[in-house]
Every structure is written in C-alpha cells, then in structure tokens.
Amino acid sequence: MTAASISASPISAAPTLEVRNLQTHFFTRAGVVKAVDGVSFTVPRGKVLGLVGESGSGKTVTGFSIIGLVDPPGRIVGGEILYQGKNLASLSEEEMRHLRGNRIAMIFQDPMMTLNPVLRIDTQMIETVRAHTKVSHEEARQRARDTLGMVGIPSPDERLKSYPHQFSGGMRQRVAIAIALLHRPELIVADEPTTALDVTIQGQILAEVQKLAATTGTSLIWITHDLSVVAGLADEIAVMYAGRVVEHGLVEQVLDRPLHPYTAGLIGSVPSRNKRGEPLRQIPGMTPSLLSLPAGCAFRSRCPRAGEECGIEPPIREILPGRDARCHRPILEAAEVASA
Amino acid sequence: MSATTLAPAAAPMIELRGISRRFEKKLDFAGRIAKRLGAPVREEIVHAVDGVDLSIAKGEVVGLVGESGCGKSTLGRMVAGILPPSDGTVLRQGRDITVLNTQDAREAKLRTQMIFQDPYASLNPRMRVADIVGEAPHVHGIVSGRDWNDYVDEQLRRAGLDPALKRRYPHQFSGGQRQRIGIARALAVKPDFLVCDEAVAALDVSIQAQILNLFMKLRRELDLTYLFISHDLGVVEHLSDRVVIMYLGRVVESAPAAEVFARANHPYTVSLLSAVPRIDSRKRAFSVVQGEIPSPLNPPPGCHFHPRCPHAMPRCKVERPALREIAPGHISACHLNDAS
Numbered sequence A: 001m002t003a004a005s006i007s008a009s010p011i012s013a014a015p016t017l018e019v020r021n022l023q024t025h026f027f028t029r030a031g032v033v034k035a036v037d038g039v040s041f042t043v044p045r046g047k048v049l050g051l052v053g054e055s056g057s058g059k060t061v062t063g064f065s066i067i068g069l070v071d072p073p074g075r076i077v078g079g080e081i082l083y084q085g086k087n088l089a090s091l092s093e094e095e096m097r098h099l100r101g102n103r104i105a106m107i108f109q110d111p112m113m114t115l116n117p118v119l120r121i122d123t124q125m126i127e128t129v130r131a132h133t134k135v136s137h138e139e140a141r142q143r144a145r146d147t148l149g150m151v152g153i154p155s156p157d158e159r160l161k162s163y164p165h166q167f168s169g170g171m172r173q174r175v176a177i178a179i180a181l182l183h184r185p186e187l188i189v190a191d192e193p194t195t196a197l198d199v200t201i202q203g204q205i206l207a208e209v210q211k212l213a214a215t216t217g218t219s220l221i222w223i224t225h226d227l228s229v230v231a232g233l234a235d236e237i238a239v240m241y242a243g244r245v246v247e248h249g250l251v252e253q254v255l256d257r258p259l260h261p262y263t264a265g266l267i268g269s270v271p272s273r274n275k276r277g278e279p280l281r282q283i284p285g286m287t288p289s290l291l292s293l294p295a296g297c298a299f300r301s302r303c304p305r306a307g308e309e310c311g312i313e314p315p316i317r318e319i320l321p322g323r324d325a326r327c328h329r330p331i332l333e334a335a336e337v338a339s340a
Numbered sequence B: 001m002s003a004t005t006l007a008p009a010a011a012p013m014i015e016l017r018g019i020s021r022r023f024e025k026k027l028d029f030a031g032r033i034a035k036r037l038g039a040p041v042r043e044e045i046v047h048a049v050d051g052v053d054l055s056i057a058k059g060e061v062v063g064l065v066g067e068s069g070c071g072k073s074t075l076g077r078m079v080a081g082i083l084p085p086s087d088g089t090v091l092r093q094g095r096d097i098t099v100l101n102t103q104d105a106r107e108a109k110l111r112t113q114m115i116f117q118d119p120y121a122s123l124n125p126r127m128r129v130a131d132i133v134g135e136a137p138h139v140h141g142i143v144s145g146r147d148w149n150d151y152v153d154e155q156l157r158r159a160g161l162d163p164a165l166k167r168r169y170p171h172q173f174s175g176g177q178r179q180r181i182g183i184a185r186a187l188a189v190k191p192d193f194l195v196c197d198e199a200v201a202a203l204d205v206s207i208q209a210q211i212l213n214l215f216m217k218l219r220r221e222l223d224l225t226y227l228f229i230s231h232d233l234g235v236v237e238h239l240s241d242r243v244v245i246m247y248l249g250r251v252v253e254s255a256p257a258a259e260v261f262a263r264a265n266h267p268y269t270v271s272l273l274s275a276v277p278r279i280d281s282r283k284r285a286f287s288v289v290q291g292e293i294p295s296p297l298n299p300p301p302g303c304h305f306h307p308r309c310p311h312a313m314p315r316c317k318v319e320r321p322a323l324r325e326i327a328p329g330h331i332s333a334c335h336l337n338d339a340s
C-alpha cells in the first residue's frame, strides 16, 4: 500500500449522508440507556458503508435514528443527521414520512417487517409506488415487475401474483429489497439483511446489491456483525463499541491495519485469521453494560494497551489522514512500517 | 461403566447405519394464514434425514455442515439418542442403543450430551446456577452429598466461570457466560461424547472465540469426542478433524478437514466454499451459486443437487449417486467420479 492511497480520505468524497455526534438515549425505569452516544460517519454517494459491531453496540438504533423510527422511551438527544443540508433529526414526523420509503429506505433482517402476509406481492408493490408517485396502475405494475427482475427474481410477472408465504426466505428478502428500491432511493439502510440466510443465498443477494450500488448510485449503510461480509461488500467501515464509533476508514485500511485495539481484537478472533486447531486469539472479558459504563475508555477493562491516560474518555480524532479512531494509544506500529 | 463392558475398544464411538427420519411438516405462520384464506396448502411428509451412514471414532471431532433444513439437527438428535430414527440403527461403541436394557440405555444417554445454540432456552430460569449444574450428577449418584459443593465448583471453574457466582440465576449472566453454564452442566455428568448444535452461532465473534477455545481445551483435558454441527464453515474448519457435508437429508461428501478445504470434490461443497465470505476478500464480486435450496418436501429426483449443479448430466436427474471413496478417507457422492 502506498502513501498516496492512505491519504485518500474517505471524507473527501461528497457525502449523501453525514452523521455528526449522534446521541440516541432510552429513558428506561432502570436508568438512561445511552444506546448511541457519539456516532459520526459519512456515507459517500454510491458507496457502501459497513457499520459493524457486536450485539448491543448500537447499530440498529443508529439505523433507526437515521430513518426516524426510534420509539419512546427512546429519543435522539443530540447530534445531527445531515441529508441534503437538512438535519433529519429535526424534521417533523410528516416530513420524515415523506422521505422514508422514497428517498431513504430501510431493509430489515426479517423481510416480514416490510411485507404484509395477507396481500399479494403486486398489491403491496403497486401501493408502495403510488404512495409517493402519481402514476397509473399499469405503470406502477411495470415498475414493480422491473424492480423484481433487478434483484434477481426469475419470471417476475408470475411471481408478482404470489403471496409472501409462497417464497423462500431468501426470495422474501429479495422482494423486500425490491420494495426498498422502488423509488430509486439515494440511501438504503440495511440492517443485517442476510444474517438469517444461508451462505449460497447470501452470496446471491450480496452480488445483486453490489451490482445495484454500482449501477444506480444508491448509497448503502450495511449493518452487520460479520466482518467478512463487509470485507467483500463495503467501501468504508465504521466500527461500533458500546454506543460509539471507535474507528472509521476505508475497508482495506481498517481491516489490514486497524488502529483501534478493539478492531484489532475483533479481526484477530475470526477463525480464518488463526492457525487451524490452535487456540484463537480472543478478547478477554465482555461488553460492559450501557447502564453503567465505566469512566474513561469503555474498552479499558478488555484492552491490552490500556494505560494511565485511558481513565479519561478518548475523543474520536483523525489519527492518520482520512482515518479516525477513538483511542489514546492507537496501534501505529504496523501502519507506520507499511507506509514507510 | 468402562468402554470394555460395552464393546471392543476399537468400535467407533458412534456408528449410524442407514439412518432416516421422516416428519409430518407443520405449516408455518404465513402458510396457516394462506390456508385460512383458502389457498391449497396442506401438511406433507419431510424426509429430514434420508439414509445416512456415518461413523465417528473415539476422540475424533467431526464437523457437520450444510444449509438450513438439510437435516443437521435431526441427525444430531438421533446421534444423541434423544430422537428415534424412522429407519436404520445407531450403534454406540458397537451396541445398538435402541435395544439396550434400561440401565445401559440411561448410561449411554448420560455419556452423550448435547449443547444447543440458545443456552438461555435450555436453562431453567428459576434455578440457581449451582443447581442447574449439580442436579443431574446428584440424581444419578455421580457425586455424594458431602462432595457436592466442591464438585459443582470444579465444574464451573473448568468451564471458565467464577464459582462465587453460583448462587445467581441464568438471567444474571451474559450470552457467553450462559453458554459456559450449559457446558458445565453437560460435563457434570462425565460424558465422553458431545453433540454441539450451533453452539456458538448466537455469540459475538469475540465471545465465540472464547467458547471455541474452551471446547478445544476440554477436548484435550477430557479426551472428548465431538459432533460439531455448524453452518459456519470457518468455525468448522478451525475445529474439526473431519468434515461431513449434507445436502437435503443426505451426506454428499466427507473427508479430513484439511482435504475438504484444499480439494473439495463434490460440486455442492465447491459451491458452498466459494460462497463463504472471507475477511481477506476486498471489494470482490461475490461468487454466485445458482438457484434456491429446493424444498425438502419435494426434493429433486436423482442427485438432489442437479438443478443447481453446473456439471449436471442427464443421468444426474434420474440416478442417485452413491458415496464412493475417491481418496483415502475421502468419500463423495457424485456421478462425475465414475467417469474418471
């Protein structure tokens, strides 16, 4: 890797979306759950951002915050979600509804969050088209059919007449993706959409998504706990831990030379990064409760590099050109060697 | 009971001969709604496992992989003796488990323990951890009342849990800790064979690494035999001595782990391996296996894989390929092997 490609800042491309210091908290009886507490990233036009992190790190709440689906006792309490110069966090429910499903769409892990089990696919898709665009029934049907074809559903004309139960899980997810694509949105937030699917079916969907992102210019936020999926799919990656983004950069930079000790630990514990049959490198301990985060760096009790200064919470900062991390003692050795 | 009273020591830990299992397929939610709406859906017979021969040597770790619904769990439950086969015999150390007298059958059952994906569902929420782990050894007279406390502490410590926490209830533990409780409970009855069904699937990668390391440590310390069921090929590759691949109720290939990953023979195995996302891949075109997983209700005739197979020949549509040895310890069921 050359110095030139390291300085290719992900932030320099004109972003479709910019999230700045987002904070979404849940006001529960047990206390305030700071589910998202300082999330910043940009999603460049036509690019895929992989949002990764372990269970409970705040990925879904981040996605829901962007498309305005956070319900009480949750509330966005700080930060900005900038889309075309507008702060989505301050839009009215009405304005948000207009954007949602139109300019910004979401795909869920369970396609039945999108699909209605008692309606035929054509009914659902035509309704969705006409909710935001004034077109004839026949035009809407055409668009539905074309979009089903785009996501790789064979004989779309016939399949339009089916009910959701007549599709396999993978096909249902394709239909949900087609519905998200109906209005050629600028941004799709996809929350673990292939996690429940088998690898061969996941592979088919990832291939279609990759083609779509390249041909339609749609930007994607791809939420997953699976680093191997984003390795092949995403352009950029943001790693979350305990409600915060701890590292952000281009995929190859972050995965090849992680700056943050947590990112490094995650990558190291993937079986294929270890010698067969030998003990896997593991991160000791477990994620702290969001209700009672320790003072200082949230990763401190598990971090092999922790030192005195880590008792003070580290800010996220640009550690190398175009590369942000939230750490007092980032892993610079490998990166310095590699860029020298 | 010593192994010698069961059978000659050379007998495999487990041997399946022509095992099949059929179920009447219940309708899922979407199907039930459709039925109520008058759609022509009805319950049918599923051939979950269809004529499987499999032998596991003492001390061996066998990984069982395949896509959703191919019959892995059904096979695992028959191996563990908790689900009777529709046809065929299960031999444990040379003896048919269905014809053992009650005393021997009970012991055989104790000596094979199963560990499941969702530790929470398999732990009684109203019992303290000490009782969850210590109940079975007490009931079966494995430990005397006087030594019980120490025995429970030892089980917990071995599974990586602090015995000081043994008065707590399952909900007070994290997912990874609960899986450790499940492991401690299984080991407390001194099994020599563990059937792990997706035992790390619900865990985050950093916790997954901890539990996989525990499984490997226990294998060395206690000389355990494992049937390790997983849809995650990376995990299976890391852990197993031998890998068995199933497709729609049948074994299609089996070989030493290194051999499968270096020289897969069956076209399905080849497809499966190529579809696995790899953390070392970068912005790659995902390789695509054609077609959907066929319904086990109505599997394709001949070779079940033929509608998706890039090498399918006319013969594949009518004739079921038999498993044949293609290299020492490497068997595969594909007509292509006859040509060579």
Ligand SMILES: Nc1ncnc2c1ncn2[C@@H]1O[C@H](COP(=O)(O)OP(=O)(O)OP(=O)(O)O)[C@@H](O)[C@H]1O
Residues within 6 Å of the ligand: A026, A028, A033, A034, A035, A053, A054, A055, A056, A057, A058, A059, A060, A061, A062, A072, A073, A074, A225, A290
């Ligand atoms: N309605 C709610 N009330 C209280 N806490 C909530 C609520 N929804 C989410 N949380 C908390 O917010 C935190 C972040 O949750 P989120 O669902 O975003 O995690 P995630 O990263 O998507 O995890 P996963 O990989 O398990 O889906 C969790 O600790 C969760 O318990």
Ligand SMILES: Nc1ncnc2c1ncn2[C@@H]1O[C@H](COP(=O)(O)OP(=O)(O)OP(=O)(O)O)[C@@H](O)[C@H]1O
Residues within 6 Å of the ligand: B023, B024, B025, B026, B046, B047, B048, B066, B067, B068, B069, B070, B071, B072, B073, B074, B075, B231, B296
């Ligand atoms: N108790 C049951 N009643 C009816 N059908 C069943 C039952 N158990 C399993 N089946 C069916 O048998 C087939 C094999 O199921 P099994 O659970 O063994 O698959 P699997 O390989 O473990 O899948 P997964 O990876 O999803 O766990 C499936 O079609 C399933 O629907």
Ligand code: SF4
Residues within 6 Å of the ligand: A260, A261, A262, A297, A298, A299, A300, A301, A303, A304, A305, A306, A307, A309, A310, A314, A326, A327, A328, A329, A330
């Ligand atoms: S700030 Fe300190 S404790 Fe936190 S990740 Fe960096 S080195 Fe580790």
Ligand code: SF4
Residues within 6 Å of the ligand: B266, B267, B268, B303, B304, B305, B306, B307, B309, B310, B311, B312, B313, B316, B321, B333, B334, B335, B336
């Ligand atoms: S038997 Fe025929 S269809 Fe089946 S895997 Fe071999 S070549 Fe393909």
Ligand SMILES: [Mg+2]
Residues within 6 Å of the ligand: A059, A060, A061, A191
């Ligand atoms: Mg989530």
Ligand SMILES: [Mg+2]
Residues within 6 Å of the ligand: B072, B073, B074, B197
């Ligand atoms: Mg299963």
